Amino acid sequence: MQAGFDRTAGPLAIVTVLFFMWGLLTALNDVLIPHLKAVYTLTYVQAMLVQFCFFGAYFIVSIPAGALIRRIGYRAGVVAGLAVAAFGCLLFYPAASAGYALFLLAFFVLATGITVLQVAANPYVTILGNPATASSRLTLTQAFNSLGTTVAPAIGGMLILSDTVKSDTEVAQLSAAAQAAYRAHEAAAVQGPYLWLAAALLVLGLCFACARLPGIAGREEGAADSGSPLASRRLVLGVIGIFAYVGAEVSIGSFMINFLGEPHIAGLSAAAAAPYVSYYWGGAMLGRFVGFAVMRKVSPGRALAFNAACSIALILVAVFGKGPLAMAALLMVGLCNSIMFPTIFSMALHGLGPATGQGSGLLCMAIVGGAVLPFVQGLAADGAGLQLSFLVPAACYVYILFFGLKYAGMYRAGRTA
Template sequence: MGFASNTSTTTTVPNDVAGTSHKRTGPLVIVTILFFMWGLLTSLNDVLIPHLRAVYTLSYVQAMLVQFCFFGAYFIVSLPAGMLIRKIGYQSGAVAGLVIAAAGCALFYPAASRGYALFLFAFFVLAAGITTLQVAANPYVTALGDPRTASSRLTLTQAFNSLGTTVAPTLGGMLILSGAGALAADRIHLLPAAQQALYRAKEAATVQGPYLALAGMLLLLAILFAAARLPRIVHHDDAAPAGLRALLSHRNLVLGAIGIFLYVGGEVSIGSFLINFLGDDTVAGLTPAAAAHYVSCYWGGAMIGRFIGFAVMRRVSPGRALAFNAGCAIAFILTAIFSHGHIAMWAILAVGLFNSIMFPTIFSMALHRLGNLTGHASGVLCMAIVGGALVPFVQGVAADSVGLHWSFLVPAACYTFIFYFGLAHAGMYQAGRD
């Protein structure tokens, strides 16, 4: 997933850490763990959505409120988080993000007995902490070492973020879904009201232990981060604030913002519906616990694809690579819609492989030749991550209306725009060379 929240100002990073590389290793390990943790926490939603849907007998639209609350926090909290960090500093900001995320995880404990609404609030608080953490922690990747090797460090931390998204579904399946014995909705409704409440509290309680453990880990990381000797990052607001009209006058940026919105929405939407899709009798008929292992394949494909893309894109233009990957994603989604059994299962899982390069490629293409507007434009692109809140909600409406299989036309439509953006940029790139 690897969403990077960028600030809208330039920064300089005086190296306050002693010059030897071994003294930077400890702080770099801590920062890398942060990347792993927010990947893990984000991807765990794919396990919790079908679980909470079964426990509370929710419609698909109601279940997608999880992603609506989670990714809505990116849109709502990003700017306040940036203001907070300017006031208290990057290191204190990262600690604050960890503490807020820990509070969100701790809220899962009372939510198990209070109902779905408190779960949604817990998701929002958790995502608010992750958003604050990302805004604060990303600059340290470039600060901890030689500026000439900053890109390699960023690649390493992003790889661990992808590792978190890959292991989370399997881990969640083992800790949350394996002990759950969810009844069918029609059987739940046959129970007396008191037994329904008892059943829902018992099934919802399976999340308490894992999320309390995550809260403890986040608090431990907060202590370690507070104690670490990290470089002091100083802001310089040299660039004048960019007006919205000036930013929107750049076609590449507008198309890129739409692309980020639709890419994040499509990727998150597919992941959110995977367990239900793989559990369909016409596809694989898997139990939620078994299906969770295959969700790891979806996110793991994205991790593998990043390494493949890194090599391929040294010879292929970004626009062509993006269009190729989007075209393949569309083809596999349509295959999943119009087929059944293992063909449908592996087709939808294969989309993860082609998601791999999309976010960084769209991001860099959108910022092409923006000059001193780059920092401000980055903020616009990061706010477009709110697509992860809205597109799954739209697919939920479609799933309730026309069925789960046909609802995947929603992410297919998202990738269609990305395919167009890739071709348009490839044409501009070729014209520039000519």
Template sequence: MEHYSQANAMPQGVAGQSNTGPLVIITILFFMWGALTALNDVLIPHLKAIYTLSYVQAMLVQFCFFGAYFIVSIPAGMLIRRIGYQMGAVTGLVIAAFGCAMFYPAAQAGYGLFLFAFFVLAAGITILQVAANPYVTVLGDPRTASSRLTLTQAFNSLGTTIAPAVGGMLILAGAMRGADELAAMTAAQQEGYRAAQAASVQGPYLALAGALLLLAVLFAMARLPKLSGASADGSSSGESFGALFRHKHLVLGTIGIFVYVGGEVSIGSFLINYMGEAHIAGLAAADAAHYVSLYWGGAMVGRFIGFAVMRTVSPGKALAFNAACSIALILVAVFGSGHVAMWAILAVGLCNSIMFPTIFSMSLHGLGRQTGQASGLLCMAIVGGALVPFVQGALADSIGLQVSFFVPAACYAFILYFGLKYANLHKQ
């Protein structure tokens, strides 16, 4: 998933200092949190099979993960004002590492501890984003800040592209039993099977915990510029928070971020189960995980295509076009079958590419000193990734998985409306 970087800080005392090392470390951070987010798409069907969960119960993974964005964002800003950006990033890395380490005891304790581990992991990532994002813009010449941002976001997308395939090999490699096979086992056999499958997450997540701790050490030792200016949560603007709601395009844009993140995450969460359906592709979970990488990889490729196209096409029109394509593709996936339906839902990833930054920038248009607070409001709207998959899960349980994709289709319908309504916003 792509994340917005806010250039609300200025460097101090960095003249003559080489920024290559710190930029490399921060680029790795973007890669890591992209990978950790996309791994959820592998773990959801894995945990669903282990604990014989309903779709609603399985979607509690995304509920706990993206719910942390809503709960932790404001406290993260307060923490960073107290301890600084650099130590804030270190704190986020340590908390995320602790969340990964919690997967080890969760494999013995059960689904409840897994959910708490997801929340802790996401809390660390949230703090890390609030702290690390400003460095992207200050590590070098301000005139090349956009190119550095493109680079780091590309590595974030690279993480979301690689993680499902690697996770599929490491976590889903063992043959998953169907419900009928599990029912034929004795209680002792079922317990042993579930324990073995749950344990498959321990090694990969302990390795991720170690990598995050190593990054924390490197980040603590790095010579980084000190940041000043607006606070991490934009509270220095001096404007009333309630005044933000006078801007209709910001209000609609906040809803747009909510439904976009919700739709994107919801599709990714159900892909492995969808492609496992006999009338779609009948793929084993480990094989389907490789195709999930194509879904997220499409967003990375589409970003570069969109960069070229949007130099001549207004952001609103490009957004509306991509949303319309997404709706059409989802309808093919809902009413179709076989590989046509499978490739249609995967192609939605390509359409997702420009949506997050386009909605974000359109929402902030003309807000001036209120931009910082508005950015915080938009970041809180990422909680859509917690709620929309939950709604689709309820629909999947009640009327079927394939039909449940009407939920993300409805999300893209609102984005289509937003894009058309403000098609020429930047020309005003």
């Protein structure tokens, strides 16, 4: 037992670094969205193009990324993903003077690199040990992903939102030349942080190029026979679950700063609201560390259903409440989010055997929910108001509640399909 732990502890520790980095990069979007919205005087829908381009890369790139990793191997795939992500960060430098369109391209390229890392790392974690505790292991590594998402808004708030951005009225009063100069100056706030991130990703890539990591076996012991992964009904439902979960989580984070800026909620400026986004992601981190222990004793499906039900209740309080109560309720959804992604992911992959890689690619494609659902919430916010628009993520948690209840006894009953 101890020897098995020693063999897997090192690879898990190394892969955990990846989870931290892509959490950091993903959560910085929550800071950049209100910043770019103010700088370029965008509507909510236009601002959500950031998430549309970022998470849209998962849908476009996941299957090619899986083919790439099968061809060049896990370690080379990780290095390639880090190099592409670093290039995406470098694109933020010229985007500051070129305009919003190049920012969107930079987000897509950055997410392309992260997608390669996601496709490789998630199934890698699930097979490093007992299949019955795969949710627990993935929850632990996802906790460090949440550590990245927790520190990112606070750091981004200090580095990117430190200046007071002019209102739409103030910008409209400037001449065309002055508006262009103002926007270039404010957009340049992202250059320094993303250059440092590009350097960090390149250094990490060099480290992985020299590291020794065991390969992913083509078949889990005792797994089901090979075949199309879509033959598994649980995988299909899990793909929808990942779509709904990522969409809900990203939507809430994307609109959090604007929500806290509403006069009847907290009336905070963007710079003052940014640290609270860290509380939202920090709740997910705390919950994942707790979930790592709890889910060794509790059925993953039951834990998933309980957290989804709590999320629905909290969002309803945020939608129909006001002041500190509504603010606290929405922030606490982060705690409920904690176990959802790793639990849905590992439950959906359970028993796929040689089709695990294909299943992982489909699940990673479903992360496109982070592109689609914030866009849908943006339409709702522009049409019905920001507060009511949070009913969109609430509907996503209703589906997750269904998925958790449907497979509540899966591991304890020994089910594999």
